[in-house]
Amino acid sequence: MNHGAGAAPELHHEERPELQPHFETPEQQFESGKFGMWVFLATEILLFGGLFCAYAVYRALHPEVFVYASLFLDRVLGGINTLVLICSSLTMALGVRAAQLGQRRLLIAMLSVTLLGGAGFLGIKYVEYEHKWKAGLLWGTQYRSQADGHALEHGEPGTHGTDAASHDGSAPPEPPAPAADPRAALPPAAAAALPPSVPIPEGRTFGDGENASLLPPAAIGPTGMRAPEPPPAAGEQLERRIRHEPRNVHLFFGIYFVMTGLHALHVIVGMALIGYVLFRSLRGDFGPRYFTPVDIVGLYWHLVDLIWIFLFPLLYLIE
Amino acid sequence: MTTVDASLPQPVQRPASDSENYLTHAHGFLSWAFTLDHKRIGVMYLASTLAAFLLGGMLAMLIRTELLTPGQTVMDADTYNNVFTLHGAVLIFLFLIPVIPAALGNFVLPMMLGAKDVAFPRMNLLSYWIYATGAIMLLGVLLTGGLDTGWTFYTPYSTTTNTSVGLAMLAVFVLGFGNIFTGVNFITTIHKLRAPGQTWSKLPLFIWAQYATSVIQILATPVLGITVLLIFVERTMGIGIFDPNLGGDPVLFQHFFWFYSHPAVYIMVLPAMGVISELIATFSRKPIFGYKAIAGSSLAIAIIGFFVWGHHMFTSGQSTLAGTIFSFLTYAVAIPSAIKVFNWVATMYKGSIRLDAPMIYALSFLWLFGIGGLTGLFLGNLGVDLHLHDTYFVVAHFHYVMVGGTLAAFLGGLHFWWPKMFGRMYNEKLARVAALMVFVGFNLTFFVQFIAGTKGMPRRYFNYLPEFTIYHQISSIGAFLTGLAFFVILYYLVVSLIKGRPAPANPWGAASLDWQTTSPPHPHNFTSDPVLIGPYEYSALMWNEEIGGYVLRPEVAARAGHGQEAQA
Numbered sequence: 001m002n003h004g005a006g007a008a009p010e011l012h013h014e015e016r017p018e019l020q021p022h023f024e025t026p027e028q029q030f031e032s033g034k035f036g037m038w039v040f041l042a043t044e045i046l047l048f049g050g051l052f053c054a055y056a057v058y059r060a061l062h063p064e065v066f067v068y069a070s071l072f073l074d075r076v077l078g079g080i081n082t083l084v085l086i087c088s089s090l091t092m093a094l095g096v097r098a099a100q101l102g103q104r105r106l107l108i109a110m111l112s113v114t115l116l117g118g119a120g121f122l123g124i125k126y127v128e129y130e131h132k133w134k135a136g137l138l139w140g141t142q143y144r145s146q147a148d149g150h151a152l153e154h155g156e157p158g159t160h161g162t163d164a165a166s167h168d169g170s171a172p173p174e175p176p177a178p179a180a181d182p183r184a185a186l187p188p189a190a191a192a193a194l195p196p197s198v199p200i201p202e203g204r205t206f207g208d209g210e211n212a213s214l215l216p217p218a219a220i221g222p223t224g225m226r227a228p229e230p231p232p233a234a235g236e237q238l239e240r241r242i243r244h245e246p247r248n249v250h251l252f253f254g255i256y257f258v259m260t261g262l263h264a265l266h267v268i269v270g271m272a273l274i275g276y277v278l279f280r281s282l283r284g285d286f287g288p289r290y291f292t293p294v295d296i297v298g299l300y301w302h303l304v305d306l307i308w309i310f311l312f313p314l315l316y317l318i319e
Numbered sequence: 320m321t322t323v324d325a326s327l328p329q330p331v332q333r334p335a336s337d338s339e340n341y342l343t344h345a346h347g348f349l350s351w352a353f354t355l356d357h358k359r360i361g362v363m364y365l366a367s368t369l370a371a372f373l374l375g376g377m378l379a380m381l382i383r384t385e386l387l388t389p390g391q392t393v394m395d396a397d398t399y400n401n402v403f404t405l406h407g408a409v410l411i412f413l414f415l416i417p418v419i420p421a422a423l424g425n426f427v428l429p430m431m432l433g434a435k436d437v438a439f440p441r442m443n444l445l446s447y448w449i450y451a452t453g454a455i456m457l458l459g460v461l462l463t464g465g466l467d468t469g470w471t472f473y474t475p476y477s478t479t480t481n482t483s484v485g486l487a488m489l490a491v492f493v494l495g496f497g498n499i500f501t502g503v504n505f506i507t508t509i510h511k512l513r514a515p516g517q518t519w520s521k522l523p524l525f526i527w528a529q530y531a532t533s534v535i536q537i538l539a540t541p542v543l544g545i546t547v548l549l550i551f552v553e554r555t556m557g558i559g560i561f562d563p564n565l566g567g568d569p570v571l572f573q574h575f576f577w578f579y580s581h582p583a584v585y586i587m588v589l590p591a592m593g594v595i596s597e598l599i600a601t602f603s604r605k606p607i608f609g610y611k612a613i614a615g616s617s618l619a620i621a622i623i624g625f626f627v628w629g630h631h632m633f634t635s636g637q638s639t640l641a642g643t644i645f646s647f648l649t650y651a652v653a654i655p656s657a658i659k660v661f662n663w664v665a666t667m668y669k670g671s672i673r674l675d676a677p678m679i680y681a682l683s684f685l686w687l688f689g690i691g692g693l694t695g696l697f698l699g700n701l702g703v704d705l706h707l708h709d710t711y712f713v714v715a716h717f718h719y720v721m722v723g724g725t726l727a728a729f730l731g732g733l734h735f736w737w738p739k740m741f742g743r744m745y746n747e748k749l750a751r752v753a754a755l756m757v758f759v760g761f762n763l764t765f766f767v768q769f770i771a772g773t774k775g776m777p778r779r780y781f782n783y784l785p786e787f788t789i790y791h792q793i794s795s796i797g798a799f800l801t802g803l804a805f806f807v808i809l810y811y812l813v814v815s816l817i818k819g820r821p822a823p824a825n826p827w828g829a830a831s832l833d834w835q836t837t838s839p840p841h842p843h844n845f846t847s848d849p850v851l852i853g854p855y856e857y858s859a860l861m862w863n864e865e866i867g868g869y870v871l872r873p874e875v876a877a878r879a880g881h882g883q884e885a886q887a
Contacts, residue, residue, distance in 0.1 A: 022436035028511060032438040036507040039537055043499050047541035050575055054549075054560060057571055140559030248566030254558040258549065 018290045030292050037296040041303050044266075048307055051259050055314060058251050068245060069252035070318040072137050072146070072193050074128060078316040081124050082308065088117025089305040092274075096298045099291035104284065107294070111278040114301065118271040125264055132253070135193035139257050143250030146193050256315055263311060266304045273297045340742065340839040355440035356842060360447050361426030362740065365733075367451065368422050371413035374458075378406035380802055383764075383795040389783050396781040400467035401482075403779060405460075407470030408487065412494050413454050415725050416583060419590035420536075421450070421501050423732050424529050426740060428505060430833035430840065431523050433514030433849050438507040439500075446500035453494035460487050469779060471576060474561040474569040478553045485554050488547040495540045495547075498586075502536030505529055514832065516851050523831040523854035524607060527614040528593025531621040535582045535589070539625070543579035546572065570635050577628035585624040587721060588688075589617055591728030592659055595681050598731050599663045601829040602678035603670030606855035609662035616655030623652040633704045642701050649699035656692055660685060675827070676750035680731030683758045687723025691716060694769065709779075711790075712772025715765045723761060730757070730808070737812065738826050742839040743819030746811040753811070756804035763797025823868025830856050835871070850876055 016026060023029040059066045095110030131137075136144025277297050280286065286294055341358045351359055381402050385392045394402065429437055437443050460466045460483040468477045468484060477484050509530050513522070550572070552558045559565030561572045600607040607613065629637055629645030637645075663685060672678065694716040697703050707713060738744055768776075771790035776783060783791065825834040833840075835849040850871055852859045859875040862868075 020440075022434065022440065022512075032507050032511040035510055036439060036503050039503045039506050040499075043503070043537045043541045046538050047545050050542045050545035050578075053575075054571065057568065058560075061568070062566065139556060140553075140562065140565050141557035248559075250559055251566050254560055258552065258558065258560075262545075 033292045033296055037299050044303055055255050062248055064246040065249050065252050066318050069249045070316060073316045075316050077124050077128055078312055081121050082312045084117050084120050085305045085308050088114045089302050092298045092301045096294050099286045099294040100288060102287045107281050111274055115271055115274050118267050121267055137193060137253055139254035140250050143253060145245055259311055263307055270301050270304045273300060339841060341842045342839050344842045355444055357425050357429050357437050357443060360443050361422055363447055364417060364425060365422040368414050368418040371409055375406055375410035375414055378402050382406060383798040386791045387795050389785055389788060399781045401465040404466045404469050411470055412491060415587045415721055417450060418729050420529060420532055423736060427736060427833045428529055430844050431526055431831050432512055433832045434512040435843050437504045438512055439504050442500050443504055446497040449493055449497035453490045456486060456490035456493060474572040477550060478561060485551055488551045491547045492544050495544045498536045498540050502533035505533040514851055521853060524596035524613050525593035528589045528617050531617040532586055532589045535586050535621050539579045539582040542575060546575040573632050573635055577631045581628040582624045585620055587725045589620060591725045594728040594732035595684050598677050598681040598735060599666050600855050601827050602673050602675060603667045604857055605666055605670040608665040612658050613662050616658045619655040620652060627652055630699050633701055634708045646699055646701050653696055676754050677731040677735040679751060679754040680727050684724060684727040687719050687727060691719030691723055707772060709777055710772035711768040711776045711778055714778045715768035715772060718765045738822030739838045741816055742822050743815045744822050745815035745819055749811045753804045753807040757801055760797045760800030760804055764794050764801060767793045823866045825869040828860050828869040830854055830860060
């Protein structure tokens with residue numbers, strides 16, 4: 001059991017300040033650290049796994065909610081964010097390589113760019129959240145129906161080609177010209193809440209004027225254990241609601257905010273870890289003989305990236 | 320890995336004297352609070368979990384006192400709801416889940432591997448302080464409105480009651496982190512820090528059990544984490560995922576909860592089985608029978624245990640097909656458990672059995688876990704479960720598994736490793752009496768509950784019909800007897816710390832590597848490399864009258880090329 005004795009004199013503890021006393025060799029320490037991180041990443045996947053499972057259950061129960069609600073997410077911003085994260089994963093990987101090769105300045109540059117990428121991601125996420133907050137595209141009890149005219153308080157009516165006057169005018173509204181702008185056929189709140197980047201193909205709206213909707217008329221989805229509602233006083237009101245907006249749209253936004261919020265929290269943690277590694281690389285701790293922290297923080301960052309790569313299509317790209 | 324090589328310059332070279340051990344080499348509160356030594360962290364976990372056990376046990380006594388008579392005896396119904404909820408939550412989250420892995424496991428696991436410490440000592444310390452924080456948060460519900468949901472936190476009640484569910488959810492989330500860190504640590508340690516030459520088939524079965532436990536901990540705990548987080552946001556923000564009024568599905572909560580909490584049963588019982596494997600082999604003085612079967616069945620339990628959660632939900636509106644599948648899988652998970660029991664019995668066959676206190680606990684375990692496991696089959700049957708669901712039959716079943724299984728094994732393990740931990744022998748005669756008291760008292764408490772349950776006594780009820788009085792009173796008397804036994808145990812263990820006979824390195828003649836170091840061990844575990852023998856190679860040991868314990872046979876010590884003796 002004279003493990004490593006004499007054979008590799010550079011392995012002595014006092015010559016390797018980063019080698020902790022309970023490890024015999026730097027290789028053992030490196031492998032343990034990396035292995036431990038992989039095990040921890042399994043934990044992270046199961047943490048998000050619960051949410052992916054909730055997503056699957058509710059999408060199966062209420063497919064119409066997901067089709068309808070995802071139209072309110074901005075695909076362009078989401079796509080940019082995906083690109084930003086993938087690029088930051090690349091710079092992180094390049095940073096690990098730089099650490100292994102002992103290129104200290106390149107390592108510092110790569111870590112800084114990665115950090116910037118994380119910040120950029122959070123900035124764009126903030127813009128998206130703010131838009132949803134103002135439009136009332138929120139969870140559970142906080143959700144404001146996009147089918148009602150009064151939902152829009154902070155938005156800018158009219159900028160997306162809607163005409164608020166036509167909504168509450170007593171005269172029957174003119175049927176809008178279908179070719180001009182499909183948005184004009186939507187209720188004003190919904191039209192304003194839709195991000196400009198959402199393409200609305202020709203003929204994609206159904207009904208017109210007061211009854212316009214982005215969705216084809218569909219059967220009412222299962223409603224869980226909710227008690228049946230009493231029949232409305234005016235039959236047309238229920239019909240309008242069904243055609244404009246499926247029930248329980250807030251479920252989608254509940255899942256959206258929990259998943260992206262937890263992911264954003266992971267981005268913040270990842271940035272803190274990268275900041276720590278950046279600080280240590282400025283101090284000159286890393287080189288070909290010791291780069292474990294860079295490597296395992298990199299692993300964590302790739303996982304954060306990977307989760308977003310699943311979140312983006314699942315939330316934004318529903319057809 | 321083993322100790323620092325003699326050829327290497329060592330920063331702190333300590334002679335192996337009796338006064339130099341992990342308990343005495345540093346003094347003061349801070350030397351404990353910031354220790355990275357797995358042994359000290361294990362002892363801190365032991366003290367904390369025992370404190371939680373005392374609290375949970377007191378709550379159990381309150382429950383049994385209240386149930387002495389129908390109607391109100393000593394508390395009102397709302398208080399009773401709080402008491403049984405905290406009884407369950409405290410004993411499961413603060414005692415049963417951490418006690419064997421984090422207290423006993425932390426102490427012995429690195430030594431069994433011949434290692435100096437776990438792979439991530441700082442994370443180990445962090446896990447303890449996370450546990451302490453979570454424990455304080457969980458107890459904080461006492462000051463902030465109580466907790467009356469039962470330990471299962473079922474929605475929609477848990478999202479609407481005005482008791483302190485939010486804080487309890489955060490506490491469970493925090494506690495989960497402590498578990499995950501312990502799990503990550505143990506898996507990495509077992510993979511990367513084994514002594515040279517210690518292959519997977521030379522690991523003690525306790526290590527295999529810990530490994531299987533850690534796999535469950537890292538894979539199931541995060542799901543509980545996200546579930547309680549969802550309850551928290553449901554309560555604070557009204558997110559609606561579990562709220563039927565908002566189109567959410569409260570049964571989804573049950574799925575999520577049991578996806579963790581059924582495997583959590585195996586988090587509690589698998590390490591207990593690991594302890595039993597060590598105890599039965601050592602006190603039968605016979606190599607364990609069916610090593611590979613026991614090791615493999617630990618992993619099989621861990622894997623199958625992930626796919627049986629639906630048997631908690633036979634009456635929750637689950638489809639018959641799902642119920643049938645879950646019922647089948649529940650039967651399947653009984654197979655590896657039975658494999659273990661048969662192998663333990665086969666190990667004892669023609670063994671030279673010594674009925675010391677740890678062995679009495681191990682035999683209690685076989686009996687009690689047998690009953691607990693077999694009644695689990697009743698409940699795993701779709702038709703029978705409809706009748707027995709939410710009755711005292713269920714209560715008796717899981718207490719036989721949790722208390723009769725995990726607690727008996729823990730007590731056995733505690734007595735087994737007590738001399739190693741503190742270097743003192745306890746009063747063996749009192750220990751045997753207490754072990755028998757626990758066994759008798761426990762059976763008295765819970766066996767009648769099977770009968771009451773089949774007759775329809777519902778669980779968690781504050782009141783009951785007069786015809787159940789006799790069952791409840793027998794049960795309460797048994798509980799008080801068991802409670803008394805724990806105070807006897809507390810008494811002689813405390814006495815042993817003060818004036819117990821100094822323990823030899825290996826008082827029981829166990830062959831795993833942890834018994835080759837001094838009792839209590841050196842801060843670095845071993846002062847020289849332990850001699851690698853098989854974990855059940857009892858032929859390598861011999862009794863030494865002078866020391867009053869077992870030592871390696873000289874030819875074995877010489878075989879290792881070190882010519883060293885186990886330190887006495």
